[in-house]
Amino acid sequence: MKEKNNPLFREEDEPFAILEKLKNKVSPDSTPASSELKRENEGLKKLLQINKEINSELDLDRLLKKIMDTAIELTGAERGFLLMKEKDTFVIKVARNYEKEEITKPEFKISYSIAKEVAKTGEPILSLNAQEDTRFGQYESVRGLHLSSVLCVPFKIKKRILGVLYIDNRFKQGVFGEWEKYLLTTIAAQEAIALENARLYRESIRDSLTGLYAHNYFLHRLQEEVQRAELYPRTLSLLILDIDGFTLINEILGHSLGNEILQEVGAIIQKNLREIDLLARFSGDEFEILLPDTDKANALRVGKRILEAVRAHKFHKENKDIDITLSAGLSTYPNDAEDSQSLKIKADEALYQAQRRGKNQIYAFRQEDEHSATIQRKFIRNQGLESLALNREGLAILGTLEKLIEVELDLQQILELLISLIPEVTKAKRAFIAILRENNQLHIQSPKDHPPLEQNPLYPVIKSILTKSIQEKQPLLISDILQHPEYKNNPSLQNHSIKSIACVPIRHRKKIIGAIYLDTSHHHDSFTDKDILWLEELAKKISTPIRNSLLFQKHHIELEETKRSLQNSLQNLTDKYGYHNIIGKSEPMQKIYALLEKISHTSHPVLIQGESGTGKELIARAIHYNGSRKKKPFVAENCAAITDTLLEAELFGYVKGAFTGANQNKKGIFEIANGGTLFLDEVGDMSLGMQKKLLRVLQEGEIRPVGGKNVISVDVRIISASNKDLKEMVQRGEFREDLYYRLNVILLKLPPLRARREDIPLLAEYFLKKTAQEQNLPPKNLSPKALQLLLDYSWPGNIRELQNEIARAFVLAEGKNTITPDDFSEKLRKQHQIPLDFKPLREILESCEKQAIANVLEATNWNKSKTAKILDISRTTLDKKIQLYQLLKKEEPPCP
Numbered sequence: 001m002k003e004k005n006n007p008l009f010r011e012e013d014e015p016f017a018i019l020e021k022l023k024n025k026v027s028p029d030s031t032p033a034s035s036e037l038k039r040e041n042e043g044l045k046k047l048l049q050i051n052k053e054i055n056s057e058l059d060l061d062r063l064l065k066k067i068m069d070t071a072i073e074l075t076g077a078e079r080g081f082l083l084m085k086e087k088d089t090f091v092i093k094v095a096r097n098y099e100k101e102e103i104t105k106p107e108f109k110i111s112y113s114i115a116k117e118v119a120k121t122g123e124p125i126l127s128l129n130a131q132e133d134t135r136f137g138q139y140e141s142v143r144g145l146h147l148s149s150v151l152c153v154p155f156k157i158k159k160r161i162l163g164v165l166y167i168d169n170r171f172k173q174g175v176f177g178e179w180e181k182y183l184l185t186t187i188a189a190q191e192a193i194a195l196e197n198a199r200l201y202r203e204s205i206r207d208s209l210t211g212l213y214a215h216n217y218f219l220h221r222l223q224e225e226v227q228r229a230e231l232y233p234r235t236l237s238l239l240i241l242d243i244d245g246f247t248l249i250n251e252i253l254g255h256s257l258g259n260e261i262l263q264e265v266g267a268i269i270q271k272n273l274r275e276i277d278l279l280a281r282f283s284g285d286e287f288e289i290l291l292p293d294t295d296k297a298n299a300l301r302v303g304k305r306i307l308e309a310v311r312a313h314k315f316h317k318e319n320k321d322i323d324i325t326l327s328a329g330l331s332t333y334p335n336d337a338e339d340s341q342s343l344k345i346k347a348d349e350a351l352y353q354a355q356r357r358g359k360n361q362i363y364a365f366r367q368e369d370e371h372s373a374t375i376q377r378k379f380i381r382n383q384g385l386e387s388l389a390l391n392r393e394g395l396a397i398l399g400t401l402e403k404l405i406e407v408e409l410d411l412q413q414i415l416e417l418l419i420s421l422i423p424e425v426t427k428a429k430r431a432f433i434a435i436l437r438e439n440n441q442l443h444i445q446s447p448k449d450h451p452p453l454e455q456n457p458l459y460p461v462i463k464s465i466l467t468k469s470i471q472e473k474q475p476l477l478i479s480d481i482l483q484h485p486e487y488k489n490n491p492s493l494q495n496h497s498i499k500s501i502a503c504v505p506i507r508h509r510k511k512i513i514g515a516i517y518l519d520t521s522h523h524h525d526s527f528t529d530k531d532i533l534w535l536e537e538l539a540k541k542i543s544t545p546i547r548n549s550l551l552f553q554k555h556h557i558e559l560e561e562t563k564r565s566l567q568n569s570l571q572n573l574t575d576k577y578g579y580h581n582i583i584g585k586s587e588p589m590q591k592i593y594a595l596l597e598k599i600s601h602t603s604h605p606v607l608i609q610g611e612s613g614t615g616k617e618l619i620a621r622a623i624h625y626n627g628s629r630k631k632k633p634f635v636a637e638n639c640a641a642i643t644d645t646l647l648e649a650e651l652f653g654y655v656k657g658a659f660t661g662a663n664q665n666k667k668g669i670f671e672i673a674n675g676g677t678l679f680l681d682e683v684g685d686m687s688l689g690m691q692k693k694l695l696r697v698l699q700e701g702e703i704r705p706v707g708g709k710n711v712i713s714v715d716v717r718i719i720s721a722s723n724k725d726l727k728e729m730v731q732r733g734e735f736r737e738d739l740y741y742r743l744n745v746i747l748l749k750l751p752p753l754r755a756r757r758e759d760i761p762l763l764a765e766y767f768l769k770k771t772a773q774e775q776n777l778p779p780k781n782l783s784p785k786a787l788q789l790l791l792d793y794s795w796p797g798n799i800r801e802l803q804n805e806i807a808r809a810f811v812l813a814e815g816k817n818t819i820t821p822d823d824f825s826e827k828l829r830k831q832h833q834i835p836l837d838f839k840p841l842r843e844i845l846e847s848c849e850k851q852a853i854a855n856v857l858e859a860t861n862w863n864k865s866k867t868a869k870i871l872d873i874s875r876t877t878l879d880k881k882i883q884l885y886q887l888l889k890k891e892e893p894p895c896p
Contacts, residue, residue: 064094067165067191072098074187075151075180077167079103081110083119084155084163084195090119093163110166111141114152118164124153126181129173149175153184155192162192207281209259210266218280218288223340225292226333235335237299239289240347241269241306241328244359246285249322257317261324268313272306296332296364303328303362311360325360327351336365415445418542427525428518429498433506434466435514435546438554442466457492466515469503473512475536476503479526500526504535508543513550582615582622583766584759588751592619599746600627605698607743608721610750613798616721617681619750624677629717632676635669640685647690649706652697658707670703670714677717683743684722684729688736695739718743731884753795753802760790763799767806768819780810783820793828850885853878862889 064082072080081103082094092110095103114136118125127133130147137143142150149169155162165188169175205217213221222238229236243249243265249258262285269287270279278290291299307326315322329351337343346365354363415433422431432453434444442463446453453459469476478501481487482494498519506514516535520527582589599606600623608616617636624634639647649658653668669678680686686694697703698718702711720743729735753760764782772779782790786809795801809823821829853871860866868878881887 061093063191063194065096067187067195068094068096069100071165071167071184071187072096072100074183075167076169076175077149077151078169078171080165080167081115082163082165083115085119085161090115090163109141109145110168111136111139111145111147111150113139113141114150115164115166118152118154118166119161122154122156122159122161124151124181124185126151126176126178128176130168146170148173151176151180151184153181153188155188155195157192157196162195210263210281212266212270212287213278213280215280215282215288218278218282218290219340219344221278222290222343225290226340226343229292229333234293235295235332237291237294237296237330237332238343238347239291239299239303239306239328239330240282240344240351241287241289241303241326242351242355243285244325244327244355249324260317261315261322264313264315265310265324265326268309269306272302272309296330296335299330299332300362300364303330307360307362327354327359328362329354329365330362331365336367412445415546419445422516422518422538427520427527427531428502429521430519432462432466432517433514434470434517435550436470436512442470458496458498461487461490461493462517462519465501465503466517469505469515470512473505473507475505475532476501477527477529477532478502479528497521502527502531502535504532504539506539506543506546508547513543513547582618583763584756585762586751586756586758588756589759592748592750595746595748596622596626599623599748602627602746603629603717604745605718605720605743606746606748607726608719608748608750609725610721610723611752611796611798612723613800614750614752615799616750617679619748620677620679620719620721623719624679624717627677627717629676633673634677634679635673636679636681637669638681639690640682644687644690647686648693651694652703652705653708654706655708658705662707665705668703668705670697670716671712673716674714675716677719680718680720682722683720684724684726684735688734691736691739695736695742698739698742733880753798757791760802761787763802764790764806767803768810771807771810775810778817780813780816781818783818786819786821786824789821789824789828849881850887853881853885854887857882857887857889 064084068080068082071077077098079095079097081092083090084093085091092108095108097103111130114125114127114130127136127147127150130136130142130150133142136150141147147168147170149172150166151168152164152166154164165184167176167184205214206212207214225236228234243261246258246261249261262281266279266281266287269289273279273289276292280288282288289302291302294302307328311323311325313324315324329347329349331337331343331346331350333343336346350363350365353365354361357363415435419431419433422428432444432446434442437443444453444463444466453462456462465476478484478487481498481501487493498521500520502518504516505512506516516539518527518531518535582593584592596619606620606623608619610616620636621634624630637647637650642650649666649668651668651670653666653671654662656662656664680694697714700711701715702713704711726735726740726744730737730740753763764787768782769779790802790805797804805824805828808825809819812823813819853867856867856870857864860870864875864878868875871878873881
């Protein structure tokens with residue numbers, strides 16, 4: 001019904017005024033002027049009827065659904081959405097269709113543009129055809145949803161917007177008119193007050209963080225359930241749960257992540273309860289559960305199920321997995337208590353008993369525990385600690401500190417934990433803990449998230465009191481500081497209303513390591529001697545963990561310095577044994593560099609072959625320190641330098657008593673090199689027996705120390721080296737073939753110095769500079785004739801011989817800037833240049849042996865027994881030599 005055609009409505013009319021006019025205009029005895037007026041009359045009656053039902057509803061969720069269903073029913077909408085304001089945004093709380101069903105995806109879409117406009121202006125919006133409406137047709141949400149009829153009105157109290165009510169019809173145009181607009185506006189205006197009341201009621205019974213019931217509401221329901229159980233004899237149980245070590249978790253992770261953990265824990269507990277059970281959050285990290293019609297045995301099962309569910313849940317915060325456990329105390333009506341208050345006290349006492357037994361414990365109250373608790377409280381009261389006698393938190397802090405003694409924690413964490421806990425169980429306004437560092441500087445720990453104490457005007461007073469207590473090694477108690485002659489005129493104390501101060505030193509054995517400081521304001525009582533007694537007891541308990549933490553911190557610093565030193569050493573080694581420190585630009589060396597680049601980052605065994613002095617160990621170190629194992633040990637062993645017995649003990653280690661002189665266990669170099677590289681030099685000189693033992697280690701990856709029974713797994717990269725041709729040794733039966741193939745996965749042949757003569761000038765220059773640096777002398781040069789002498793020499797000792805010759809000449813050339821031929825050894829000066837193709841003696845001997853055997857075989861017509869006798873060797877040796885030198889009997893020419 002259009003407003004201009006209906007004189008009943010005017011723009012200046014408010015919704016409640018319209019409602020009154022409708023009530024006066026339409027009565028049971030009147031005759032409706034039209035069917036439209038009759039529809040409005042029926043709608044009005046329906047509105048008044050539903051309005052009574054809505055106003056009596058206090059459950060916010062049910063109230064929102066009733067409002068939504070009423071709006072859809074009265075307006076003929078296809079669907080509706082109710083958005084409520086939360087902080088600075090609007091959140092959809094209800095989404096329903098005309099069949100009173102919850103709307104789910106993909107239909108869960110509305111025109112937020114229209115809803116935001118209503119929320120912004122506080123005025124209703126009616127559109128008969130949203131797509132053609134010049135106000136909204138350009139909105140992407142309107143075009144995308146193909147909206148036709150749209151009606152949206154605000155919920156507001158005075159000028160404060162609580163939410164918006166949005167309805168639409170995506171298929172028909174003109175479904176809503178001015179009558180529906182006024183009707184929906186009336187509903188929104190009337191029910192805004194009901195919504196606010198429901199919200200306030202919800203806040204009064206619900207915890208704002210977790211959404212669980214609040215403590216006060218829980219106590220009310222607990223009292224009701226106990227009264228009901230008294231009238232109709234039944235059993236009920238009460239569980240109190242506490243997150244283990246949550247204060248420390250809060251201090252380490254921060255309160256924001258701590259709140260997230262509280263929400264997750266609350267949700268886990270709720271999942272493990274029945275609908276009739278009541279769960280509330282109490283006192284920060286504690287939860288209360290009311291279990292109607294549940295005896296102690298079944299309540300214990302519920303508690304254990306909850307504890308196990310929380311322990312098994314993965315709490316992942318800031319890329320870390322956090323282990324969360326609960327402690328639980330249980331009491332049952334009427335076995336343990338006769339009223340709700342006693343039931344709460346007994347459950348609280350049971351929780352304390354559970355916490356004393358460690359983490360993740362549940363404990364059911366027993367009457368004998370009450371007797372024990374009474375004795376304990378009496379003892380505490382006699383010790384002058386009556387302010388904590390009936391305070392479970394006070395007992396818990398002492399128990400917490402006892403656990404800290406057993407654990408080495410970060411000192412910062414301990415101090416932050418203590419200064420946050422102390423004010424909770426004392427009358428102190430604030431607490432500070434001062435620690436004496438090794439340089440006798442006083443470090444005063446402030447509460448977390450507070451400005452540094454140095455910025456506080458009270459800092460000079462606090463520091464002077466702490467210093468005085470530490471120097472005099474005595475407690476300091478000032479009941480009324482403004483009457484104290486030393487402090488009464490201090491303006492900072494007056495401005496901060498400080499009334500009383502207590503301070504006790506922290507003593508570890510006979511040494512003072514710090515002090516505890518407390519102060520109170522004028523709103524609290526003064527400290528007394530009893531508080532000093534409690535502080536002294538506290539100081540005794542925290543002295544050990546603080547001392548341990550100081551030592552831990554000291555050792556940590558030393559460890560970090562050692563770690564940095566090792567890292568620097570590792571870097572120096574990496575630099576020292578980098579490829580750039582291998583001198584040589586010749587073609588043979590370029591091939592070596594290319595091969596090193598390929599093999600360094602693998603873990604395959606490497607066999608390095610080359611003459612003595614060619615730098616086999618230098619190459620092995622370069623492979624290690626440029627590879628993935630460079631942070632692990634590099635261990636070298638010369639297999640030719642020691643006997644088999646000593647070599648076995650050196651490689652595999654030994655146990656105490658394995659042989660004479662084995663007075664203690666010793667690790668072998670395989671175990672020392674675990675994860676790194678083991679360099680076995682001159683492996684060709686290893687006996688066949690040792691070769692067999694080495695092979696077993698390479699096959700199994702395990703070693704057994706000499707005299708030991710247990711095997712030790714090792715992961716070692718083997719780099720072996722030999723100046724002998726291992727392949728020829730295998731053919732002669734002097735080296736195991738299976739070990740050879742284990743070692744020779746990658747073969748690297750180092751050229752002798754005579755094969756890379758173009759590198760001699762580079763090497764000579766390098767050794768000249770190195771010798772000058774070692775002797776802290778000016779560098780020297782080589783004369784052209786001296787350099788030519790080096791180039792002409794054959795260098796049978798290779799690079800090692802060159803280095804020694806340069807060092808000798810450097811010394812003999814004392815007082816000169818240039819080394820001449822006269823400074824070199826006689827063998828260089830009188831050398832006869834050996835042709836580059838001259839063969840080594842070994843090859844000459846082998847050639848002579850081959851020719852001698854061939855000649856005797858020919859002379860005896862290949863009679864092997866006679867040949868062996870002439871050569872004075874065994875028949876077996878002769879056969880091996882024939883096979884080795886591949887000697888064949890010449891065939892006689894055929895007869896003509």
